Amino acid sequence: MALVQQSSPHAHNARPTSRVMLWVIIAALPGLVAQTVFFGWGNLINVVWCIAVALASEAAFLKLRGKPVAFFLKDNTAAVTGLLLGLSLPQFAPWWVSAIAVITAIIIAKQLYGGLGSNPFNPAMVGYALVLISFPVAMTTNWAEAAMLFQGAPGVGETLARIFSASQTAVDGWTMATPLGEYKHKIASHTATEVLTHPTFGEGIARGWEWVNAAFLAGGLVLVFLRIITWHIPAGFLGALIVMSLAFGANADQYAPLSLHLLAGGTMLGAFFIATDPVSAATSHHGKLIYGAGIGVLIYVIRSWGNYPDAVAFSVLLMNFAVPFIDYYTPPRAYGHHKARRGLPGKNQG
Amino acid sequence: MTQLWDFTGGIHPAENKQQSTARPIRTAGLPERLVLPLQQHIGDPAEPLVQVGERVLKGQKIADVTVGMGVPVHAPTSGVIESIAEMPVPHPSGLNDWCITLKPDGEDQWRERHPVSDYRSLDREAVLGIIHEAGISGMGGAGFPTDIKLRPPKDRKVDTLILNGAECEPYITADDMTMREKAAEVVAGLKVMAWILRPERCVIGIEDNKPQAIEAMQKACEGTQIEIAVIPTKYPSGGEKQLIRVLTGQEVPSAGIPADIGVMCQNIGTAVAVSRAVFEDSPLISRIVTITGEAVREPGNFEVLIGTPIDYLLEQAGLESPKVNRLVLGGPMMGYTLTTTAVPVTKTTNCVIAATEAELPAPPPEQPCIRCGQCAEVCPMELLPQQLFWYSKSGEFEKAEHLNLFDCIECGACSYVCPSSIPLVQYYRYAKGEIRVQRAEQIKADRARERFEARKARLEREQQEKEQRRKERAKAAAEAQAKKQAEAEKAAEAGEAVDERAAKAALVQQALERKKAKTATKASQPASAEATASEDKPDIEALEKQLEQAKSKLDNMQGMLDDAKAQQADNVDKLERAVAKNHDRVQRAEQALADARKALASTTESQTSD
Numbered sequence: 037m038a039l040v041q042q043s044s045p046h047a048h049n050a051r052p053t054s055r056v057m058l059w060v061i062i063a064a065l066p067g068l069v070a071q072t073v074f075f076g077w078g079n080l081i082n083v084v085w086c087i088a089v090a091l092a093s094e095a096a097f098l099k100l101r102g103k104p105v106a107f108f109l110k111d112n113t114a115a116v117t118g119l120l121l122g123l124s125l126p127q128f129a130p131w132w133v134s135a136i137a138v139i140t141a142i143i144i145a146k147q148l149y150g151g152l153g154s155n156p157f158n159p160a161m162v163g164y165a166l167v168l169i170s171f172p173v174a175m176t177t178n179w180a181e182a183a184m185l186f187q188g189a190p191g192v193g194e195t196l197a198r199i200f201s202a203s204q205t206a207v208d209g210w211t212m213a214t215p216l217g218e219y220k221h222k223i224a225s226h227t228a229t230e231v232l233t234h235p236t237f238g239e240g241i242a243r244g245w246e247w248v249n250a251a252f253l254a255g256g257l258v259l260v261f262l263r264i265i266t267w268h269i270p271a272g273f274l275g276a277l278i279v280m281s282l283a284f285g286a287n288a289d290q291y292a293p294l295s296l297h298l299l300a301g302g303t304m305l306g307a308f309f310i311a312t313d314p315v316s317a318a319t320s321h322h323g324k325l326i327y328g329a330g331i332g333v334l335i336y337v338i339r340s341w342g343n344y345p346d347a348v349a350f351s352v353l354l355m356n357f358a359v360p361f362i363d364y365y366t367p368p369r370a371y372g373h374h375k376a377r378r379g380l381p382g383k384n385q386g
Numbered sequence: 387m388t389q390l391w392d393f394t395g396g397i398h399p400a401e402n403k404q405q406s407t408a409r410p411i412r413t414a415g416l417p418e419r420l421v422l423p424l425q426q427h428i429g430d431p432a433e434p435l436v437q438v439g440e441r442v443l444k445g446q447k448i449a450d451v452t453v454g455m456g457v458p459v460h461a462p463t464s465g466v467i468e469s470i471a472e473m474p475v476p477h478p479s480g481l482n483d484w485c486i487t488l489k490p491d492g493e494d495q496w497r498e499r500h501p502v503s504d505y506r507s508l509d510r511e512a513v514l515g516i517i518h519e520a521g522i523s524g525m526g527g528a529g530f531p532t533d534i535k536l537r538p539p540k541d542r543k544v545d546t547l548i549l550n551g552a553e554c555e556p557y558i559t560a561d562d563m564t565m566r567e568k569a570a571e572v573v574a575g576l577k578v579m580a581w582i583l584r585p586e587r588c589v590i591g592i593e594d595n596k597p598q599a600i601e602a603m604q605k606a607c608e609g610t611q612i613e614i615a616v617i618p619t620k621y622p623s624g625g626e627k628q629l630i631r632v633l634t635g636q637e638v639p640s641a642g643i644p645a646d647i648g649v650m651c652q653n654i655g656t657a658v659a660v661s662r663a664v665f666e667d668s669p670l671i672s673r674i675v676t677i678t679g680e681a682v683r684e685p686g687n688f689e690v691l692i693g694t695p696i697d698y699l700l701e702q703a704g705l706e707s708p709k710v711n712r713l714v715l716g717g718p719m720m721g722y723t724l725t726t727t728a729v730p731v732t733k734t735t736n737c738v739i740a741a742t743e744a745e746l747p748a749p750p751p752e753q754p755c756i757r758c759g760q761c762a763e764v765c766p767m768e769l770l771p772q773q774l775f776w777y778s779k780s781g782e783f784e785k786a787e788h789l790n791l792f793d794c795i796e797c798g799a800c801s802y803v804c805p806s807s808i809p810l811v812q813y814y815r816y817a818k819g820e821i822r823v824q825r826a827e828q829i830k831a832d833r834a835r836e837r838f839e840a841r842k843a844r845l846e847r848e849q850q851e852k853e854q855r856r857k858e859r860a861k862a863a864a865e866a867q868a869k870k871q872a873e874a875e876k877a878a879e880a881g882e883a884v885d886e887r888a889a890k891a892a893l894v895q896q897a898l899e900r901k902k903a904k905t906a907t908k909a910s911q912p913a914s915a916e917a918t919a920s921e922d923k924p925d926i927e928a929l930e931k932q933l934e935q936a937k938s939k940l941d942n943m944q945g946m947l948d949d950a951k952a953q954q955a956d957n958v959d960k961l962e963r964a965v966a967k968n969h970d971r972v973q974r975a976e977q978a979l980a981d982a983r984k985a986l987a988s989t990t991e992s993q994t995s996d
Contacts (some may be wrong), residue, residue: 039725040712044814045720045798046739047399047556051760053805062430111753153754153806266759314758319772335487363773370790371627371767372640373393381788 056114059264061119063255064309068123068252074244075180076189079200089138090118097147105131113152117141120160123166123305124348127180129212131200135170136165150217155355157305158316160347166275181212181246182236215242217345219292226287242300245279249304264339265312268321273307273335273353274298274330280336290342302338305350306331322358323366332354388589391635393628393768396620397799399556399719402624404896406678409686411567413722414702416677420488421466421691422448422459423475427529431983432455434486440467443497445669446775447519448486457521457531464472464693465490472781474716476696476729478722485730488693499667510582513664518661520671521733525655526550527626529734529912532656536582538645545648546634547585549576549657551599552617552624555717558737560674562851563687565592568658569606575657576612583650589613591629621719622797626651628766640793648807655736666725675731677703681740682712696738697727711743717799718746753806761810762774762802767793771800771866775810778817786817794818859957890935897928932974940968 071079094114098105099195108114121137141163147157168175183189190210198210211356212222215236222231231237240246259265277297285291302310311317311331318327331351338347369376425431430447442448442461450458466490473485506514513979518533538544549572553561563768565572571592580588590607592600594616617623617632627638629651636647642649655673662668672693678685683704687948696715697705714721714731724738761771770789776784780873791814800810947961 039710039722039723040724040748042712042748043815044716044721044796045719045801045811046712046714046721046723046741048749048802048807049399049808050803050805052750052807053756055757056756056758058804059739107751138844146959153756206398263763266763317757318758319759319762320770336484343415365788366767367770367773368762370640370793371631372637372642372793373790377788377790381784382734 054113054114056264059259060116060309061112063259064119064123064252064305066254066255067248067305070244070248071123074182074247075127076183077192077195078180078199079123081192082125082129083122083194085199086122086125086138087115087118087133087137090114090121090142093142095140095192099144101147101151104152107125107194108152111152114146115141117160117163120305120310121163124164124302125159126175126178127194128178128198129167130174130178133167133233135198137167138168139163140166142251143237144298146226147199150312151204153315155315156359158310158313160313161352161356162245164349164375166304166355167201168344176217177211179211179214179217182238188237212236214345215245216339217295220339223290223292228293241295245301246299247298248343252308254305256304259308259312263368265314266324267323268324269312269317269328269331270307272280272325272330274303276329276332277303277336278332280333284336284340291298297336297339301346302348306352310348311352311355316352316359317357318362318366320363320368322368323362326362326366327355327359330358351355377380388613388633389635390615390617391619391632392621393620393631393719393766394768395764396622396628397800397802398619399621399802402557402718403559403562403595403620406557406676406685406687407562407598408944409684411563411674411687411689412702414688414690414694414699415464416490416700417493417690417694418489418493419695420462420465420691421471421473422486422488422851423730423732424449424459424484424486425456425734426660426692426734427456427523427531428458429456429531431484432459433455434470436467436486438467438469441465441491442467442488443468443495444496445499445671447521448488449668455531455534457518457533458669459486460521460669460671461488462693463488463490464493464495468953474729474964476724476732476735478984480725489692489717490849493577501667502664502876505578505664506581513578513582516663516667517660519657521732522656522659524653525659525673525733526653527734527737529732532652532660535650536579538583539651542645543648544583544585544645544650546582546587546589547576547583548629548651548652549588549590549630549635549647549652549654550624551590551596551603551654552628553596553654554593554619554621554624554630555719555737556621557678557739558717559678560676560687560736562596562599563676564654564658564674565596566602569602571658571661573606573610573612573655573657574665575659575661576652577610578660579627579652579657582611584943585650587613589615589633589830591623591953593615593623594617594879595618595619599964616944621634621799622766622795624699625766625795625797640688640790655786669922670733673731673733673735675699675735676737677740678737679710679714680742680745681706683736692731692733692936695727696724696729697732699731699738699912700727700740705740709742712741714739714741714746718798721803749807749809752808753808755808760803760805764799765804766797766799767795771810774817775808775813777814781820783817787821791817791821859960863957890903893928893931893935894959900925900928925977926986927976929979933979936968936972936975940965940972943968 067085068079091109091114096111097106098108118138121134121141125134125137141159145159145162146155166254213236218236219231220233237243244334256270260267278294281294281297285294311328319326334354335347335350338344338350362379367376367378424711430451430453432451433457434449436442436448442464444461445465446461447458448461470486470490472482475483475485500886502508502516514536517536523529524535527896539660551561551565576588588611588614590603592603592614600614600616607614615633622628623632626644630636630638630644630649634649637644638644642711659670663975665757672689674691675694676687678700682700683706685703688699713724713727715724715735716722718739755772755775757772758773765771773789774786774791783858794814796814798811804810941964943961950958950961
């Protein structure tokens with residue numbers, strides 16, 4: 037009778053990291069489907085390409101670092117990074133732009149910091165921000181026109197050729213300005229009614245985008261329901277965005293309306309899938325609310341008064357900086373204590 | 387309906403209780419040997435009261451705590467003391483400890499017993515004495531001596547007495563089966579404790595996954611003021627702090643005790659033991675133990691004599707040796723593994739799980755923390771397990787302590803849910819241990835510093851006192867001198883003495899002049915024997931005078947020393963040294979005189995021979 041010596045607890049019922057990540061991927065699928073239905077094959081091709089590059093660069097770098105490659109690849113975190121970039125990048129973003137974004141995310145933002153769990157910044161957003169600043173033309177002129185998949189949108193072959201071809205000649209009728217971009221650039225010289233006549237807005241709020249956002253919202257709620265994420269970050273994020281919009285954006289002739297803020301651009305993807313990356317987010321409930329709210333405020337500020345029509349990446353990265361600070365000042369009150377112990381030891385002990 | 391509160395966090399692990407509740411409580415019987423550890427609870431170990439080879443009766447006190455906190459140990463049956471030696475004991479450390487081994491004689495002969503039928507006629511101290519003498523210590527966790535626990539601090543009043551029947555740990559059913567089968571004893575013991583404490587409220591908290599126990603207890607409590615609170619099943623609701631929160635809505639202050647908020651928790655088994663101690667005069671010599679796990683064929687609960695070896699018990703439950711992979715003492719959440727079955731059941735042993743590998747598999751390899759926060763979601767103490775983990779891992783113990791590391795009850799909920807299967811509790815235990823060691827070292831260092839400073843202060847003080855004494859002596863000497871001077875003057879007036887000092891000075895002057903003259907002669911002309919001889923003559927005279935003077939001085943000093951000795955003055959030492967010095971001087975003078983005389987004699991001789 038060889039008896040095992042083991043420290044308690046002896047029972048475990050963990051949902052392993054790999055399964056957590058798998059659920060994130062599954063929950064993002066409705067959004068991907070909506071993107072494909074409304075904007076063609078671009079996103080799906082991007083997702084496949086980005087995941088492939090992510091896994092390859094993760095494997096290569098793990099090997100370089102002398103880490104067990106299969107053990108870490110199986111945690112699915114690199115796949116999630118690839119997925120998030122594939123969902124975020126413009127549909128017709130050239131293959132090398134996507135590849136640079138993914139390689140930056142995996143190698144510079146994640147592995148160089150020590151790999152899984154050690155990165156202070158959201159890897160996908162580091163990659164996104166890098167290509168957005170470095171290749172502004174490629175990142176703004178390649179958004180697909182909203183067109184029903186089987187009603188005139190480019191086919192798989194055409195999309196592939198477009199993404200992987202060397203030439204970057206714009207194809208008329210394939211691309212179109214995003215609703216947020218259109219609104220931002222036109223509202224200074226036009227009235228809201230005039231701006232909204234642009235086909236990118238469609239008949240609802242933002243043609244195609246509204247459904248994509250709704251799908252990401254649905255997938256995000258599934259994650260909350262499954263307790264993969266808590267409600268705090270999305271609530272802070274969307275709450276702050278709503279409050280900012282109500283406070284400053286009442287005049288539609290000056291600022292984009294709330295509906296556009298919520299249902300155009302990367303709002304829902306950002307709120308439920310990007311800002312909730314646990315590694316680079318705040319940890320306590322209070323902290324998560326503050327972190328999410330910070331992102332919401334920054335998104336509104338950058339969209340309304342900054343140079344970029346959308347701002348999920350910058351806002352998330354800026355709030356990543358604040359995470360250690362937020363964590364120090366938002367620990368919960370522990371059982372049997374009158375108040376929480378904030379800050380560092382030796383100061384203001386509660 | 388009792389109002390209930392909820393505690394934060396918690397988990398719902400697989401209960402695995404039905405395996406051991408299918409059979410009624412069985413009696414384990416008499417093993418070949420009983421091994422009784424002298425220390426079965428926190429506090430101080432008991433000391434043996436018996437000799438090897440002595441026959442003892444059932445219930446006889448065989449060891450007692452004479453110094454410090456603890457309770458006595460009793461013989462669970464009659465028999466002969468076989469040895470008092472270090473044996474393996476159930477402890478996470480796996481270390482041996484002192485045990486009394488009893489070889490039962492099979493007669494099970496009781497000592498004389500004096501049951502109390504009406505404890506209310508006694509005073510409370512007497513009943514507490516009975517509980518102490520029965521060797522009762524808490525039978526749930528750490529095993530705190532029950533009589534001490536039943537004496538809350540003078541300034542604390544226990545308003546709520548809670549009997550903890552939650553038994554939230556998976557697998558364990560000892561309390562469940564006790565409540566089902568021994569409800570009357572549980573209630574009787576609870577009533578005794580309630581009588582001692584006089585609380586306003588007396589409540590038994592039972593998790594809702596034990597309907598039969600709830601029913602039995604409700605029946606036994608009919609017509610009494612005792613409340614039965616059925617609480618939702620959630621681990622760790624049976625943790626003292628969590629149960630208090632659930633039943634009273636209050637929180638035990640950090641680093642405090644439940645009595646601080648007027649609450650006390652007692653264990654089901656402890657209540658039975660109290661009942662037996664009072665009504666049967668039967669000390670704590672047996673308890674209910676759950677033997678379960680997939681490696682035993684007939685899992686269930688046993689009434690076991692304290693000291694029964696675990697391997698004997700496992701055999702009773704039908705152990706299938708080859709299947710056992712992990713042997714857990716206690717529950718799967720907080721119990722510890724045994725590396726040998728040769729350890730005895732103690733007063734705190736509530737469960738033994740003989741688990742197969744499939745049943746309690748080894749956790750998957752540890753992965754990096756992804757800060758998902760699942761651990762914080764389930765922490766019943768509302769701590770931040772992941773922060774505690776980082777700080778424990780990186781050795782930033784001060785920060786870990788700042789985030790209330792020491793409030794962690796090590797329930798294991800965080801490790802249970804961790805998606806990266808990080809053994810979090812192990813990290814906390816490590817950090818706590820390190821901090822305790824650091825604290826102990828700090829105390830040691832502080833003591834060393836205090837000792838050093840005290841020594842320095844003492845030396846300085848002594849130096850000052852010495853200085854003070856020296857000054858006093860100088861003063862005294864000056865006074866004595868003045869007195870002597872006065873006396874001498876008086877004597878001179880009387881014409882009895884010469885001025886010694888003047889004489890000495892003159893003598894020194896003379897000697898110097900002679901020396902000068904001598905050197906001068908030596909330098910100017912070759913020394914002639916005659917000259918030397920002629921010069922040696924007065925030298926002898928001078929030497930004689932010197933000797934005489936030294937002798938008189940010595941006598942003088944000897945007199946002073948005798949006086950000083952008689953008065954036990956401070957300067958005895960100094961005088962003694964001075965006398966010794968003078969003694970030398972006298973000797974040297976004598977020697978010099980003798981040499982001089984010899985020299986003179988030889989010169990004279992040579993002169994004559996010439």
